[in-house]
Amino acid sequence: MRALKLHELTLAERLADRAVDALIDEADLSPKPALVDRRGNGAHDDLHLGLMHASALSLWPMFKEMAEAALEFGEVGLPLREALGRLGREGEQAMLATTGGVNTHRGAIWALGLLTAAAALDSRNVTLNAARLALLDDRFAPRPMSHGAQVARRYGARGAREEAQLGFPSVVQRGLPQLRKSRLQNAGEQNARLDALLAIMTELADTCVLYRAGPEGLRTMQRGAQAVLNAGGSATLAGRRQLHALDTQLLALNASPGGAADLLAACLFIDRLDGAF
C-alpha cells in the first residue's frame, strides 16, 4: 500500500503553528494568578478558556501572512513594518469577530506578530529584528487613547510598544532563563512555565494591571511573583502557598496581568523556534 503523502508545511505555516501553540499553551497553563486558565476566568467577567482558544486559532492566518510578508520583503524596513501593521489590524478584527468584541489577544498580536515576522527573516536574530521592526513608525497606525496610552501618560509606564522596542527584555532576561533553570531543576514542564511567567511578572510594568489597580496593584504583582520564586518556585509547597496568596491578592484588586501572559506566550514561542527551521 502506498504511504499517504501529507502536505509539507511551508516555513510561514510552521511559524504560524508555533505562534498559535504558544497562545494555547499559555491559556491552558494553570494555576496562573488572576488570569484565565483551566480553573476559571481569573479577574475577567468577559473571558473564558474556550474563548482564548478560539481567539488563538482565529489568528493563525494572520501569523502566516506576517511570516509570508517578511519572506517577501526580505529585510527590516518601513514597507514590511507597514504591511505588519495592516495585517495586525486585520487580525485584531478577526479576533474581535470571533470573541464577540472582547479583547483577548491584542498584546499577543503585537508581540508574537513581530517575533513571527522576525523569525521568518532570520532565525538567529529574532528579538533584535523584532525590536528593529517595532522601532519603525507605521504611518497608518491609529493613535487611540488605549489603556496602555492612558497609564503611560498617568504613570510614565513602559508598555507593550517599548517592551518590543527594547528587544523583549522581560522575555530574554527573565522568562527564558527562568524557564530553562526550572527545567534543569526538574520542576516539571508546567511548573517551569509558571516560574517563567512569575519571573516576567517580577519587573514588568504591565499596563493591564496598572490600568485596573494602579501602582499599588503593580507592586503587589511584582513583589508577590518574586516571593513565589524566593520560596523555591511553583514546584515547591512553600512556593505554591505564595502563588495561592498572590492569586487571592490580585483577584481582590481585580488586577489581571494580561501583558505578562502575552510575554509568556512570546517566551514559549522563542523557546520552541528551533524545531521550525
Ligand SMILES: CC(C)(COP(=O)(O)OP(=O)(O)OC[C@H]1O[C@@H](n2cnc3c(N)ncnc32)[C@H](O[C@H]2O[C@H](COP(=O)(O)OP(=O)(O)OP(=O)(O)O)[C@@H](O)[C@H]2O)[C@@H]1O)[C@@H](O)C(=O)NCCC(=O)NCCS
Ligand atoms: C503598540 C500596541 C501594542 C498598542 O499598545 P498600547 O499600550 O497603546 O495599547 P493597549 O491595547 O493598552 O496595550 C497593548 C496590550 O499589550 C499587553 N501589555 C500590557 N502591558 C505590557 C507590557 N508592559 N509589555 C508587553 N505587553 C503588554 C496587554 O495585552 C493583554 O491585555 C489585554 C487586555 O487588556 P485591556 O484591554 O486593557 O483589558 P481589560 O482591563 O480586561 O479591559 P476591560 O475589560 O477593562 O475593558 C489582552 O488582550 C492581552 O493581550 C495590553 O492590552 C499595539 O497593540 C498596536 O499598535 N496595535 C495596532 C495594530 C498593529 O499595528 N499591530 C502591529 C502588528 S505587528
Ligand SMILES: Nc1ncnc2[nH]cnc12
Ligand atoms: N490567560 C489570560 N488571561 C487573561 N488575559 C490574557 N491575555 C492573554 N492571556 C490571558
